[in-house]
Amino acid sequence: MNRYAILANPGHNRxxxxxxxxxxxxxxKALAGAYAMELHEIEEGSIGLPASICFxxxxxxxxxxxxxxxxxxxxYALFEIVEGGLLRPIAVPDFHTFPESMVQILKYNGKTNxxxxxxxxxxxxxxxxxxSDRMTLFxxxxxxxxxxxxxxxxxxxxxxxxxxxxxxxEIETYxxxxxxxxxxxxxxxxxxxxxxxxxKIAHVFSLTAAAEKADFKAGNVQTFELFNADTRKADILxxxxxxxxxICDLPYGVQHGSKSDKxxxxxxxxxxxxxxxxAWHDALKAKGSIVLSYNEFTMKYAGVAAALGENGFKxxxxxxxxxxxxxxxxxxxxxxxxxxxx
Numbered sequence: 001m002n003r004y005a006i007l008a009n010p011g012h013n014r015x016x017x018x019x020x021x022x023x024x025x026x027x028x029k030a031l032a033g034a035y036a037m038e039l040h041e042i043e044e045g046s047i048g049l050p051a052s053i054c055f056x057x058x059x060x061x062x063x064x065x066x067x068x069x070x071x072x073x074x075x076y077a078l079f080e081i082v083e084g085g086l087l088r089p090i091a092v093p094d095f096h097t098f099p100e101s102m103v104q105i106l107k108y109n110g111k112t113n114x115x116x117x118x119x120x121x122x123x124x125x126x127x128x129x130x131x132s133d134r135m136t137l138f139x140x141x142x143x144x145x146x147x148x149x150x151x152x153x154x155x156x157x158x159x160x161x162x163x164x165x166x167x168x169x170e171i172e173t174y175x176x177x178x179x180x181x182x183x184x185x186x187x188x189x190x191x192x193x194x195x196x197x198x199x200k201i202a203h204v205f206s207l208t209a210a211a212e213k214a215d216f217k218a219g220n221v222q223t224f225e226l227f228n229a230d231t232r233k234a235d236i237l238x239x240x241x242x243x244x245x246x247i248c249d250l251p252y253g254v255q256h257g258s259k260s261d262k263x264x265x266x267x268x269x270x271x272x273x274x275x276x277x278x279a280w281h282d283a284l285k286a287k288g289s290i291v292l293s294y295n296e297f298t299m300k301y302a303g304v305a306a307a308l309g310e311n312g313f314k315x316x317x318x319x320x321x322x323x324x325x326x327x328x329x330x331x332x333x334x335x336x337x338x339x340x341x342x
Contacts, residue, residue: 001057009075112249136159314342
């Protein structure tokens, strides 16, 4: 047996507190199962590293294994544990299309930790069965775009909906500036979208980009599409069955609100979810997956699971998809739920 250790990213536990490594173990089990990596004895490390996960394999790890492990949310460095308990560092290639700084630079109050965002993406990919050559990620309440930027650096096409006009403008400004300063070829445009009756329902920002000039010239580009609109209209805004995975950090009912109409702000995330899920379901491909995070103080797992089940989703309620409850602060106990489109 070969024995390995992953040194955890220093930022991985600044939000998760004591649950950090427990969550990382569950995530790694999900990835191993989805990608047939045959990892064994996955456990929290006790080899003298500050925070780590150890595991065994029957064979030496290969390039395709490095790609999966390198994209895990806790990943910082990989070592092989050799004779005498010594650690041999392994050079893992950088598989990102755009640099990780795209998702790391932007800082703002209430930003979801980027390692947690990556965790959600990994769980969705592990559960997804669409078989698409290139994944399309959809965040139906994208806030200021952390999940969209994570999708871009992973090589995905991304789509987002956000009702807050100022946040949408900030996303547009940031992504265009980042690409210009990095000298990445891109093309952006703005447009409007109307419903079948001709009423305007969205401002649309569209962008195509490539990390390499040759790819852009050849038309091998990634797409970024952002709608300033009501997420409950996703079925009108987007083509049916156009997305592979849905990732959404639902309003926590603490700082976040969800507009239910022009005059009122709803503090019921579950109510909004029930209204929006049918539209999200239409946008997802068959066997596509959805991963939602939410605050257990304002929503309960049973309620979220019921809403998903009533709208054509099969909830994944067994290990390794059910071990993610953790404390963020005194008003937020965050949990995850994963499901696939039946």
